[in-house]
Amino acid sequence: MKRPIDIDEELRMFDKPENIKRLLIIFFIASTVVILIDLVYHRHTVFAWEDYFGFYAVFGFVACVVLVIVSKYILRPLTMRKEEYYDD
Amino acid sequence: MINALPPATVLILGALPLLFLKGKAKGTWMLLLPILSFINLMALPEGSHWTFGFLNFEITLAKVDRLSLIFGYIFHIVAFIAALYALHVDDRIQNISGTIYAGAALGVTFAGDMFTLFVFWELLTISATFLVLSRRTKQAIGAGSRYFMVHVAGGLCLLAGIIIHVQTTGSAAFGYIGLESFASYLIFIGVGVNCAWPFMHSWLVDSYPEATITGTIYLSAFTTKTAVYFLTRAYPGTEALIWIGVGMAGFPIFYAVIENDLRRVLAYSLINQVGFMMVGIGIGTHLAINGAVAHAFNDILFKGLLFMTMGAVMYRTGKIRATDLGGLYKSMPWTCTFCIVGAASISAFPLFSGFVSKSMVMEAASHGDLRFVWFVLLFASAGVFHHAGIKIPFFAFFSHDSGIRCKEAPKHMLLAMGIAASLCIFIGCFPQFLYAHLPFATDYDPYSASHVISQTQLLFFSALAFTLLLLGGIYPAEMRSTNIDFDWTYRKGSRWLYKACGQLFDSINAFGDRVFMQELPKALARFVQDPAASIQKHGARLLSESTGDEGPLARRLAEAEYRTKNSAYPVGGGVFLAVIFLGVLSLFYMLF
Known part of the structure; x- marks a missing residue:
């Protein structure tokens, strides 16, 4: 006999809201540290724009936002069909 | 003299015993095969091996150099990992096609000439198709068939390119080709299909997610990467x-x-x-x-x-x-x-x-x-x-x-x-x-x-x-949801093409039926019912149309009707026709 699942009892490390909050805070701090390295260390670069403060960080952030926005608001309306689209 | 076998043979021939092996013996043999094949590869020194003449061309079953070796290494590693992952699979079709598929990839990688390469290239397609089909769902069978057709089309393009290339250069050796001649474009595109270039990519996202759990591991490793190997050798830069x-x-x-x-x-x-x-x-x-x-x-x-x-x-x-x-x-x-x-x-x-x-x-x-x-x-x-x-x-x-x-x-x-x-x-x-x-x-x-x-x-x-x-x-x-991609063109497009062809040919068919099966025989039947009267009536109509005199038409039609019904032709008419006939005949006789 399978025991019915008790969600509250089964909550583990990554389900508890306070743990998620803690993880997020650590992550935000780490991100800040990573971008601040640019102040103290001069990266060796090939292109001029790579020298800007936080170039890679800003690029990564903007790229992902653009990616999601384009996918959600342009690609999905164009391509999304119901799951059985090809079956009938 | 070397004591090794051509690199692809261990896996491909080694797949045969899988037909009758069972249980643990089968699992052990499947795990052993990539290892044996790897030891065999290690016994091969760099250079060309098993070279012989075929027609006017040189066939090289194995050409070992740094580029083919590194692909050979990784193909062996992943063949072993995939075999281990698939240890629980008790389905001979999957066991055999997976092993042959890995062998075919090795065959392409170490092929020294275009003909050997093409044979293994096609073997890749066939064995991979079975890895998709053996999921045995409706979607998998559809995706597998589409996979097969796309790759056969790509393979034919490659074959056409290879034949023209071999004819013009006079050599079947597989090496740098470069994008120059018509043949090189055909080869380029044929390989591009396997490489999943844009607009030729949809077979990949169509079939890999529909394949069996273990089949996808094999699939993700070999088809595209052999194409990458091909391009690295033939089209660098x-x-x-x-x-x-x-x-x-x-x-x-x-x-x-x-x-x-x-x-x-x-x-x-x-x-x-x-x-x-x-x-x-x-x-x-x-x-x-x-x-x-x-x-x-x-x-x-x-x-x-x-x-x-x-x-x-x-x-x-x-x-x-x-x-x-x-x-x-x-x-x-x-x-x-x-x-x-x-x-x-x-x-x-x-x-x-x-x-x-x-x-x-x-x-x-x-x-x-x-x-x-x-x-x-x-x-x-x-x-x-x-x-x-x-x-x-x-x-x-x-x-x-x-x-x-x-x-x-x-x-x-x-x-x-x-x-x-x-x-x-x-x-x-x-x-x-x-x-x-x-x-x-x-x-x-x-x-x-x-x-x-x-x-x-x-x-x-x-x-x-x-x-x-x-x-x-x-x-x-x-x-x-389903997100439509380029495969829409042939998954939906083909249905439209089918419908359009149906309508086009159906309408031609209907037209032919109406004209040749119904109206024409009807007219002919009407004509031959009474041919003499029909000709006379037609003549009378033509005459009245050309003279513009409608007056005598009704009389003439009635006359023609009367004459043919009662066979009331004057005797003189018949004699006149006979004289003309004899005259024409003697004229022919005298002239020729």
């Missing part, structure tokens, strides 16, 4: 490949973000990674070629690993859609860990394998001052982290709790994933072991402080964007 690669690296990531089937997300990300290889081959410098080959090597491992983790999830839960999964880290902690290793590798985190190869292609692009290419690749790097690096592990193992509680993956699967994951970390930490086997000698060092910092910044802020978009509710919710 071809500029078109840079732009093809940019397209491949760019567009699939948008699809991957909205796709719900997690194995299909990985299929899109496979195209994205092959795009990096295409750019490397297209740039063609030593650094770029090394980067492309190293990335192919790493991609086989981490993409195989990711497909294995998703396969394990599917094996235990029977589900693969992001909408049905979530919270599995409690039930499958090891699979989850391996998935994160694979995700970190494909995202090129420092100390993971993707980092040491992707950066070579990026660096080659920046050294060549290819600014636009560099930007697209950087965008693709951020994007791949977004969909393969975060989305796959997050939606399968974390996210909301789906309520699914299952067992951890079976031991042999965990072992296979563990080997792949260890290799990903090992190559990431000690890249020199991989670099030592690349086609060109290199002293490239990926672990410069600048590179590590910039990559870490890129990845952290990509993750930050994901987190904020998710918290802000902007991140597109997973939905059960």
Whole structure:
């Protein structure tokens, strides 16, 4: 006999809201540290724009936002069909 | 004299005993085969072997050099891992086609001439098709048939190119071709089909997610990578490949973000990674070629690993859609860990394998001052982290709790994933072991402080964007859906073509039926009922039309009717006709 699942009892490390909050805070701090390295260390670069403060960080952030926005608001309306689209 | 066999033969002939082996013996034999094949390969010194004349051409069954060797190594490694992962599969069709498929890839890799290469190329297609078909669902049979047709079309294009190429150059040797003649374009396109170039890619995202759990591991490793090998040998430095690669690296990531089937997300990300290889081959410098080959090597491992983790999830839960999964880290902690290793590798985190190869292609692009290419690749790097690096592990193992509680993956699967994951970390930490086997000698060092910092910044802020978009509710919710791609043209388009052809030919048919089967016989029947009267009446009508005198028409028609009905022709008329007939006859006689 399978025991019915008790969600509250089964909550583990990554389900508890306070743990998620803690993880997020650590992550935000780490991100800040990573971008601040640019102040103290001069990266060796090939292109001029790579020298800007936080170039890679800003690029990564903007790229992902653009990616999601384009996918959600342009690609999905164009391509999304119901799951059985090809079956009938 | 060498005592080895041609590289492909061990796996292909070794598949025969699988017809009758059972249980443990079969499993052991399947695991042993890649090892035996590898020992056989080690016994082969560099150079050309088994060369003989066929018609007027030289056939070389094995040509061993640095480029073919490194592909040979990784194909053996993944063949072993895939066999281990598939140890539980008791389906002879899958066991045999998987083994032959790996053998065929080796055959292509070590082929010294175009004919040998083509034979193994087709064997790849056939054996791969069975890996898709043997899932035995309606979708798999459809996808498998489409897979087969697309690859047969590509294979024929390649064959046509090979024949023209061999005819014009007089040599069947497989080496540098370059994009010049008509034949070289045909070969280029034929290989491009296997490489999943844009607009020829949809077979991949169509069939791989429909294949069997273990079949997909084989599939993800061989077809595209043999094509990468082919292009590295035959078309290095071809500029078109840079732009093809940019397209491949760019567009699939948008699809991957909205796709719900997690194995299909990985299929899109496979195209994205092959795009990096295409750019490397297209740039063609030593650094770029090394980067492309190293990335192919790493991609086989981490993409195989990711497909294995998703396969394990599917094996235990029977589900693969992001909408049905979530919270599995409690039930499958090891699979989850391996998935994160694979995700970190494909995202090129420092100390993971993707980092040491992707950066070579990026660096080659920046050294060549290819600014636009560099930007697209950087965008693709951020994007791949977004969909393969975060989305796959997050939606399968974390996210909301789906309520699914299952067992951890079976031991042999965990072992296979563990080997792949260890290799990903090992190559990431000690890249020199991989670099030592690349086609060109290199002293490239990926672990410069600048590179590590910039990559870490890129990845952290990509993750930050994901987190904020998710918290802000902007991140597109997973939905059960089909996203139409280029295969729409032949999956829906063919139905329209069928309908259009039906209508065209049906209308021609109906027209023919009306004219030739109904109206014409009717008119003829009316005419021959009374031919003499019909001719006279027609003559009378013509006469009245030409003179414009309608008066005597009715009288003449009545006369003709009367005469024929009663056979009342004057005797003189008959005599007159007989005289004319005799006159014509004697005229003929006298003249000729």
